[in-house]
Amino acid sequence: MTTPGQTVGPFFGYALPFPGDGELVPASHLDSVRLTGRVLDGDGEPVPDALIEIRQADADGDVPCVEGSLRRDGYTFTGWGRAATDRTGRYSFTTIRPGAVDGPPFIAMTVFARGLLDRLFTRVYLADAADDLLRALTPERRRTLIAVDDGDALVFDIRLQGPAETVFLDVAG
Template sequence: MTLAPTPGQTVGPFFHYALPFDGGPELVAPGDPRRIRLHGTVFDGNGDAVPDALIEIWQPDADGNVSREPGSLRRDGFTFTGWGRVQTDRVGHYSFATMPPGAVTDGAAPFFAICVFARGLLDRLFTRAYLPESVRALAADRLLSAVPDGRRDTLIAAKDDDGYRFDIHLQGADETVFLDHGGR
């Protein structure tokens, strides 16, 4: 007997009950000389901020090493795990204290892998936030090259005074490019 799959259900807006944890947005300790901020605002299709989204990031360290260390939910203050989670605040803003990711392979474009959970979504959304300084690597990146010219900028973070700003638009004219990971 084969059972029919059950229909998807929307995620959220219940994230604040159990998913955020102490230290979730703090991937590196205060005072770490590599510490930068990755932040932005999540917007819906009307351009309104989404006050109850949950954002996760994964990244390599500054040397491009992908961590295999356990313990992301219990930060010890010195082990970089490359993973963080934070909910947006009442004005749709999120912020991580982390380090700039390094290129995983020579010549590759460094990026933050980002996952978005929000009310009304049937599944989480995946995207990337590339660093803008890697012009040559950005031009050679296979994924970025597959995105139409007019949409590529939705995947490139903007440099600011203390790190990078990456706004996420769930729909609309400035919709962020989201990736199909094939494993839904």
């Protein structure tokens, strides 16, 4: 007999954040940049209790392999961060622009939110570059993976459903 799936949460904002979780580098870091955006549902309404995780390369394109990803000592870049959304659905990270690893630079992003049976995976590209993933998408779908540099921050909104739904990746394992 098949049983319905269950979602977990929403408890992300209570159980998982830790001090400095969204601060991969201090805001005073010479090369710091803010990555921010909103998580929106299919009706364009904010999701106030989502949790976003990012993993990225450093400025030289090296993926840090540092034990203790939760460490925030002001100088060790671990390449990993976590941020909860606020009541308006907004999240924010202070990080650096990643260098290219194998193709254009991007930030890997994972989304946890109420109503999801599994986490969602996507990428945040910093420019409309060309790699196999981006080339496989229509221009409209490709735009959902490109952060907009508004001069103060890189803005990347995540739309969980609807006509402008963010492209999510099927990650085996």
